[in-house]
Amino acid sequence: MSLLHSAILIPLAWAVLMPLLGRRLGNLHAGWLVLPIPIVLFVYFCMQLPLVSSQTMMETLPWMPSIGLDFTVYLDGLSLMFALLISGIGVLVVLYSTFYLDKNKEAIISFYTYLLIFMGAMLGIVLSDNLIVLYGFWELTSISSFLLIAFWHQRQKSQYGAQKSMLITVFGGLAMLAGIILLYVMTGTFSTREIISQVAHLADDPLFVPALVLILLGAFTKSAQFPFHIWLPDAMEAPTPVSAYLHSATMVKAGLYLVARLTPVFAVQEQWFWLISGVGLVTLIYGSLQAIKQKDLKAMLAYSTISQLGLIMCLLGLGSAAVLNPDGAGGEMYAKATVAALFHLLNHAMFKGALFMVVGIVDHETGTRDLRKLGGLMALMPVTFTIAVIGAGSMAGLPPFNGFLSKEMFFTAVLQIRQMSIGHLSAWGGLVPVMAWIASVFTFIYSMVLLTRTFGGKLQSDQLEVQPHEAPMGLLFSPVVLASLVIVTGLFPNLLGAALVEPAMEAIHPTLLSAGERFDVHLQYWHGWTPEIWMTIGVAAVGTGGVLLYRRLKLQNRLWSNALNANLLYDGGLRLLDGLSRQMTDRYMTGSIRRYLIYIFVFFIGALGITLLWAGEIGWTEMELASASAYETIVVCVMVGAALAIPWIKSRIAAILVTGAVGYMVTLLFVLYRAPDLALTQMIVETVSVALFLMCFYHLPKSDLASSASRGKWLNLAIAGGAGLIVTLIVIAASGPRNFESISNFFVQESYRLGGGKNMVNVILVDFRGFDTLLEITVLGIASIGIYSMIRLRLAETKQRGKIEGNRLPLNRMSNYRSNDVILKTISKVVVFIIVAFSLYLFLAGHNNPGGGFIGALMTSAALVLLAVAFGLDVIEKVLPINFRLLTAAGLLIAALTGVGSFLFNVPFLSHTFGHFELPLLGDTELATAVLFDLGVYLAVVGVTMTIILTIGKEER
Template structure:
C-alpha cells in the first residue's frame, strides 16, 4: 500500500486533464481534492501501528544488481511529514479553488503541478533507498519550479523559479555525491542498513566528505544561510503555493534529511557544530531581515527562513545525545529533537495560516504593502483573528502551541551549555544569547505583521480595491489551521504521544537497544507550567524587550527601512550567474563557428586521441589473427563492392547519387549478415537501409542544389588525416575487441540461458527484450523524442519577414519536388497485392520473433515499409485519409505499453523489466508457450511504426 500511496498523486496528475475535459463544469480543484484526502485518511489510520513502534515497510525490487530498490518505510518520523503533506494539502486545494480565477488562470496545470509535487514529497519522506530518495528530491525541485513560475508572464516569477531550482539542484547534486560515498563505504543504499553499519563506516576517510556533501543538499533545500536567498524570490508564486511549499513541505525536506541521517552522523562533532551553528545563524539573520520588510509575503519569507533555522539548530543540538551512546545521559539531550519535531508541526500550522491570511489581504485589498495597509480590523474580522492567533503563536505567546515549542527551544539552548565538545564550553553561551536576541526580533516582526496590517488608520485612497472580508471558502482553511494552534496549545500531549514519541524513536534508534528498548524511553510530556524556570524568565524578557522594540522600531534607522535593492548575497548570485553566462558564451563562441566541418573535426579528433591513446597506453593492440575464420570468395566480392560504393560517395556529382551509394553500402552489409547466417540482423539492416534511403530522398528537397566547391589543399589534407585516422582506429578497436579481450565471451551465456531463463530460442530477440531490455526501452524513447523533434522543426512557422522564412517556404510549399502520387501503372497495380504480403510477413515476424528470426523491431520496420509503399503509390494525403492515424499517439502508446509491461513485474515481486513464460493448454492450439516479453515487443513494434511514419508523413507531406 505504501507504493500505491506514493503513486496515487502521479496517477491523479496524469488523469487530471482527461477527467476535467469530461467534466468541464466541475472545478479542477474538486477533482484533485480526493487525492490528499485519501492519503491523509490512509496515513491517519496507520497511527496506532506507528505508535506501537511497528513501522510499515514495502519493497519492490527494481535494480538489485545496483542495490536500488523501490523501498518505502512509514515510521514515526516519516508519519509526521506524511500527515503534513497530505493534511495541509487538503486545505491548500480548498483554498486554491477560491483563490485562483478559473476564467483567466490555467488552473488545470496548477493542480497537475501540485499533485506532482505532493507525490514527490511523499517519495522523499517514505524512501528508504538513497537513490530513490534522490530521484524524488530532484522531482520536488522541478515541480516547485513549475509552481513558482505558474504566473510565467511575470519576469519576477520566472526569475524566482529559476533561482530556486538552480540553488536546490546544485545542493541536490552535492547530496547525490554524498549518497554515493556512503554506498562506497557501506555497500548499500538502504538507510536502515547504513545505520546498522555506523560503527564500521565512521572511521572511513570518506565519511566526513559524505557528511559535508549531504549537509550541502539539506541546507540549500531548507533555505539555510547563506543558501536562503532563493526563498524570498520564490514568494512570487501564488499564495497557495507559498502556503504549501514554503511553510509546510518543500523547505522541510532538508530538515527531514538531517533528522533521518542523524543516527549516521550524529556522533561526530562536525555534524553538531555545522547543523546547530548554521541553524542559529539562519535564525538570527532571518528574524533580523524580517523586521525590515514592507511586503507581507517578504516578511513571511524571512520569518520562514528564521523558523527553519530554529528547527535546524534544535536538530543539531539533539545530535549531542549520540556523544553518550550507551549512556543514560543521552536522554537529557534528546529534548532538543523533541522540540524540533513539535515546532516543525507548529510552524506548518501557524505559518500556513499566515500565508493564507496574507493571501486574503492581497486578494481583497489588491496590495501587500504594509505602508498602504492598516485599519482592516473591523472590515476583515475573521482574517484579523486568524492573523492574531497565527502571529502570536509564531511569536511564542501563550496560550498557543508556539509558546510551548519556543519554551522547549529555550530550555534546549540553556541545557546545551553543560555539554563540552572540543573543549569549547565557553562558546556554548552563544546559543542562549543569540536565541534570545532572535526571539525578540521574532516577537517584533510578528507584531508588525498583525498591527501593521490590521491596526492603525484605514487608508482607503491608497488601496487598489475596496477592502472587505473574504468568502468562507477562502478563510475556512486558515481558520482550521489556527484552530489546531489552539488545540495543540491546550492539549499538546495529543501530539507528544501520537507523533512526537514515535518520531523520536526513528531519530534515535541508533543509540542502542540497551538504552532505548521501547517508546517509554522517550516519554515526552509537554505542559504549560513548569514553575519559575530560566526559560520562563527568558520568555518574559523577550516579551518586554519585544514590546519596547516594536513601539520604537520606526524611530530606529536600522530597522526602519529595507535596504535598497536585493541583499548582497542575492547580488553575488546575480553577478555570478551573469559572469558564468557571459564566460560560457565567450568560450562557446571560440568553437561554435557555425561550420559543420569544424564540429566534425572536434568530435573525430577527440575520438582518435582518446581511443588511440588508450590502445597505445594499454595492452590493447594484440590482435590474435590466428583465431579468425577464413574469408570466402563471396565475402571478398561483397567487401570490394562495399568499399567501392563508400569511396565513391565523396566524389558523387549529385545528392541523389550520394544517397544511393550510401544505400548500396548498407545493402552490402545486409548481404554480409546473410553470409554470416544472421537473418535477424540481415532483416533489420535491410529495413533500416530502405527507410533511411527514403528519408534521405524526402529530405533532399529541403537542401539547396549541390554545387562543386574549391577546397584548399590544406583542408583536403586535414580531411584525409581525420577520416583515415577514424577508419584505422575503428579497425584496431574491432580487431582488439575480438582478439585480445581478457574476458570470456558473453555470447556463451546468452546461448545457454536464452531459453531456460527467458523462454526464447531466438537469442537476438531475447537479448533485445529481456537481457538488454533497458537498452531497447531507452532506444525507443530516444527514437520517439527524435521523431517529435523532427515534427516540431518541420511544423515550425517562421515570421513572414524573416530571411529564413523566405528561403524555406518555397521548399516547403513546392509541389514539384514531391509528386502527389506515382504515375507508374505497374507499380500501382502490383502494390495492392504486395502491401498485403508485406503486412502478413510483418505479423509473422512479430509473433515468431521470440523463437525464430523476427521481433517487434523488425516487424515495425516491415509494417512501416508497407505503409510507405501505399503512401508513395497513392499519395500521402490519400493515405492519411484512408488511415487517419496520429502516429505521435501510436509512438506514445508503444512507449506506455513497454513501460507498463516492464513495471508489471513489480506486482509479482520481481525487478523492473523481468519477464515470465510458461506453457498453457489453449483451445484448438493445444500446448502453447506464452511469454510476457511479447507485450514488451508489442510496445517496441508500435513505437517503431509510430516513429517511422511520423517522420515520413511529416517530412514528405504532399504540399
C-alpha cells in the first residue's frame, strides 16, 4: 500500500479507533488526539509540492480489476491543491474545535469520529482516479456531513437541515453515478485519465450530452448552486467548526473540483460552457441578494458562501472556453478565467474560514448571532474585530487583501466574454459584466454590514445573554492564522501562483500546452487605469451608499419576496411524496404476514415465469435423467407425503414438526447423493429452525388451522402450486442443454492448487466466493440486530405502559421454562460437550474434510439450543456470560480484517494464501489464511443464531 493510499485510509482508520481511545483520555480533550492526523497529512502533501510541479504521482491497489474497479490514486497539481486545503484547514478547524466544544457537555468523541470520516472521504474524492471509487467517497461525504449537521440532534432545526442536505446531495450523487455509467458505456473505462485520452472520439456520441448533464447535477447539488442551494443555509445548524470546515472550505468545493477535473472531457461541448457559466452567474447574484436580507450572522455567511461558490463556478465555465477556442492568444486569454477561479477558491477558503470562526467566537462570547442584538464589540473584542476587518475586506474585494486580486481577475474574465464567439454570446455578452458588477456591489454591502452591525455602533448589553469579552487565545489562534494568510497572499500572490495555481492549471488544461511547455501564472496589483479598476471604484462607491442606506431603506425586508422560493417547493414536494407514500404503504402494509407472503410469491412466479417464457424452450426431450434407487424413492415418497399432510393438520405444533420432517428427508437425500457438507448443514439448520418456529409461534394467539376460509385455502394452494411449478421448470431448464462449460470443472481442478483445500465446498465459500460469504454474514448480523432492537423496543413500551397503568407485567415464561425430563437433563449434560467438541472438529477440519465455519457454528448453536430446552434460557446466560451481539460484531470484524489484510501484500481484497510448515509435535502442517476468515464466519453465525434465539425466547407474552 502506497503513502497516497495511506493518506486516505489513516483518517478513516483513526475514526474507527476514536470510540475505543476516547474512553481512556481522562481529562484530555479528544481534539488533541485528533490534531496530529491533519498535521501529518498537511506536512506530507507539502513535501510533494516540488515533485508535483514537474510530474504526477499514481499508485494502484487492485480491487476488482475484472470489472475495471481498482483503487487508483492520482496526485497532480489540482488534486494536491485540494488535498492541501483539506488537510491545512483541517488542522486549524480541529485546533479551533478543541477550545470551542466543551468535552463535559458535548459528545466530542462522536464529533471527531464524524470529522475524521469526512476528512478521509474528501481526500478520497480528490485523489481517486477511478470514478466509481470517487463516487463512493462522494456519498461518504454526504453521510458524514449529515451526521455533523445533526450533531445537536435534540434540535428540530438540526434534524431538518441534516435531512435536507442528505436528500439533495444524495440525489445529485445518484445522478452523477448515472453519468459515470454512461461515460463507461462510451469509453469502457472508469479511469479519468483514460477517459481524457479518448475525448476526441466522445463528442459525437449520443450519450455524451446526457452524461454531461447528469454529472453536472452532482456537482451543482454538492456545491450549492441555484436552485439546489437551499440545503446550505439550513446546514448552518451544525457547530461552527463544521461550518468553517465543510461548508466554506472543503465539502462545498467538491463540486468545483469535479467540474475542474472533468473540464478536459466535457469542455469540447458548448453545453458545458453555457450550463456552468449561466448557473454560476445566477447563483452569484441570488446568493448576494439573499445575504443582505439575513439577520443571523451564520445565515448571512451561508448565503455569501453560495454567492462566492457561484462566482468560482462561473469562472470555471468561462475558463472552459479555452478548450473551445484553443488557438492563439484566445485560448490563453480564456484560460485566465480558470486561473482566477483557482486563485479565488484558495482565497475564499482563507477569508471565509476566518469569518466563520469569528462568528463562532461572537456567538460563544455574547450568546447570540442576531445582528439586531449585536453592536459595539470593537472595543471589547479588538483581536476578533481585526480578524473580521481582514476577512470582510477580502470578501468585499478591497486592497491589500487577496480577495481584491481575485475580484479584479473576475472582472477581467467577464469583460473578455464579449470577445468570445460561442453561439449567440456576442449579442448578450455585454450583460454579463453588468450582472457581475451588480453582484459585486451587493457583496460589498453584506460584507460591510456584517462588520459594522456586529462591531460598530452602540453596545446593547441588555440584549446579550452574557457580558461580551475577548476570546481566549485558543479560539483566536486559528482565525489569526487564516487572516494572516489573507494578507500574505494578498501582498505576495505569486507564492501561491507558482506553487499551486500553475500545476493545477496544467491538470485542467493540458491540451493548451505543447510538449515541455508550462503555464506562467503571474499575479500583480496594478495594471494601470483599466476598466476593472473603475468597476472596483464604482462597487466601493455604490456599495458604501448602500451600507449607509441599509437601515433607512430596510433593505432586509424589501430586496426579495419569500412568497415563492425553492424552500417552499422543497417542503411542499416532500409533504406530497410523504403523503403519497403513506397512502400507498397503507394499502399493502396491513400487518398480515399471509398477505406479505402472497405479494412475494406472486412476484416470484410472475417474474421468473415471464423470464422462462422469454428464454424459449426448456428442453424436455434432451434431459438425461439418472435412475432412482429404492432408498431415494422411499425418501421422496415420505417427503411428498409429509408436505401434502401439512395443510390438513389442525395443530400448529404438529404442522411445525411435520415441516421439520420434510427438511430431514431432504437431509437424507443429500446423504444418498454423497453430499456430506450439505447434509450436515441441512440437518442443523432444520433443528435450529424448528426451535425458532416453536418460539415464534408461542407468541401468536390461539387459533384453529382448519378454521380458515376455503377461498383462502384455494388461493394458498394456487400460489403454492405455482411456486412449485416455477421451481420445477427452473430445475428442468438448468438440467437441459448448456451453451457453455460448467464452472464446476474449474473448482474441481483448482480448489487445492489455488485454495489449498480438498473440501471444494468450503474453499468456494471462504476463498473463491469469500466476498459473497462476507456479505451474507453481514446481512445475518443486521437481521439479528434488527430483531433484537424491535423486541427490545416492544418490551420497553410494554414496561412503560405497565408503569403508567399500574399493571403488573407478565412473567417471562420462555426464559423460566425448563424441561422436567430427568433423562433429557442427564443426557444433555454430556451430549452438549460432545456436540461442541464435534463442532470444533468440523470447523478445524472443514478446509479439507466435510465441515467448515458455517456448519461448525450451527452445530455449536444446536448444542446451546439443547441446553436451553433442557434447563431454560437463563442457564445459557449463567454458563456462557457472553454478549452474542458483540460476538457477531467480532466475527464480522475478523472476516473483514482478513480481507483487508491482503492489501498489505498488494493483492486484491480477500485474497488468501497457504503453505506447509514444520510445527513442534505436529510436524508438517498446512496453514491457510482462509481459516482466519472461517473463524470470523464461525463467530458471526453463532452470535447471530443465539442473539435471535435468546431475544425471541425471552420476550414477554
